[in-house]
Amino acid sequence: MSEGEVFPVPAAWAKRAKMNAQAYEAAVARVETDPDGYWTDVAGRLDWIAPFTQVKDTSFHKHPFHIRWYADGVLNVSVNCLDRHLDTRGDQVAIIWESDEGTPWDNLTYRQLHAETCRMANVLKARGVQKGDRVTIYLPMIPQAAVAMLACARIGAVHSVIFGGFSPDSIAGRIQDCDSRIVITADEGLRGGKTVPLKRNVDEALEQCPGVTDVIVVRRTRADVPMKAGRDAFYSDLKQGVADTCEPEPMNAEDPLFILYTSGSTGKPKGVLHTTGGYLVWAAHTHELVFDYKPGEVFWCTADVGWVTGHSYVVYGPLANAATTVMFEGVPNYPTNSRFWEVIDKHKVNTFYTAPTAIRALMRDGDEPVLKTSRKSLRLLGTVGEPINPEAWLWYHRVVGDGRCPIVDTYWQTETGACLASPLPGATALKPGSCAKPLPGIKFELVDAEGQVLHGATSGNLVITDSWPGQMRSVYGDHQRFFDTYFSTYAGKYFTGDGCRRDEDGYYWITGRVDDVINVSGHRLGTAEIESALVSNENVAEAAVVGFPHDIKGQGVYCFVTLKADVVPTDILQAELKGWVRREIGPFAAPDVVQFAPGLPKTRSGKIMRRILRKIAENDLSNLGDISTLADPSVVDDLVKNRIGS
């Protein structure tokens, strides 16, 4: 197989799929000629309490923080994900829970999930939670995480889910930013046989959050955890005798549904705000379109609900479509590196959706751990979160998918709610490493640094010229930051922050971030965040962090650190600083490399020249470019001499 090979749409797929090549072209054309009609039809998949009469009001020019979709419509997300399926699919499994240990596992039918959601909603109400209140959720991958999200949606509360890998400081920052006074957590998490001290992390975080009055603790491992009287309560106690029905709150389409914090190129993480109607329309529509989801199929997205992929493709998209969704608590290589494939066989998974980093790690172990499983139930594979190198794509296709399953390489962001671009299995020939074309209604453009629109086969910065229903509406509490981050670089256009190539067939190839955001194992990190963690250490005077290519993680974290004058650089201090970042942000942000540097390359005006640091970290030393404008060009010699090979 050559790298440039194209995989045509299998005939059977063109026949079975909801959207074939002609239908794709027709949809793209219809958005141009009849946008209101197209978007009205797309939204018709949901049950509306009061139908909308306005479709969109979305100028990126005038006031991008007044993006409105289906603005006068009224609906409830939990009703769309649960109640409306009860008559026909009440006894169908909604969530298959695959625990870290693998046994026992647990299935929740739609009826059970509905009852659990109502109970949790009633518990929240009893604790005083009202429409519009922010509820922080810091849970492992257990069904109660989905239940908690849906319970918030039921009563109109706004959830802010925090990934279980975040540190107490990161939790505290997020709680303070959205002024949340209630936290739902668990005693401990369990991943790959190791416990995660969730309640302890929350306790530590809450030392900085005096506004939190209630902590609800779900029992997972049943570990003995300290409980603060008057503040903490076990969910198992609170739900005793609580009704399993709860009247859903009628929500306006533009009422907030959730906040999800994500890293940017500057400052602290941003609270990406998504609203009710447009978000659910887009999550459900893309789940059906991209994965060609058909009723009765088993869908497994391996993402944690702490990230947007888990929100849209473990919980909201699949449940709105009455799917059976798999929720996996564990990791790909525990207890063995066949775990993913064994789970596929165990639960007869039809669609499997994961991150390139996991594929690369498993590929390293060879074919045998895959081939000893059947995987006959699989029909479609997907990837998300970072570019996939053709070698990993081809292995995924040939070995995992036995050469018969199309792969959808889905490109999107926390900000975009759900997929923006992807091949459609019944419509698009596949090119390994390309996310193919934008979905109907998504309008991509490539521009150069000055904003000139580039045509034909070319490379540039990826912008989007018109809104779609799942677009974020603002940065929570900071409209100006929303505008500055996304709409100020190129007037009237949403800037993704990604570089991209378009080939002669109009296929898009994302080349990675062009800002100071790095993508480590599919997790998005702001280099500024890691730098501010480093300089908060008493030994550090200054720090600059860049990404470098990493075989498994996609990008690794390379830190250049200048120590304070009297501090001696030692191996022990190097290890200590790695541990420091782990504790300050979370284990997934741990630096791969810490290089001590007596000075950083700066312009005469004091700006750090990251371009040079990136080249050094990448070991691309012949391309350092012009260093004559540096205040002190000699620092570069030292950086190069002491470069740490990775």
Ligand code: PRX
């Ligand atoms: O750089 C792109 C990369 O991940 C970024 C978004 O990260 P996050 O908000 O954490 O969301 C990840 C899951 C949707 C993007 O700006 N990215 C995401 N998917 C792809 C990708 N890069 C290349 N190919 C993809 N399929």
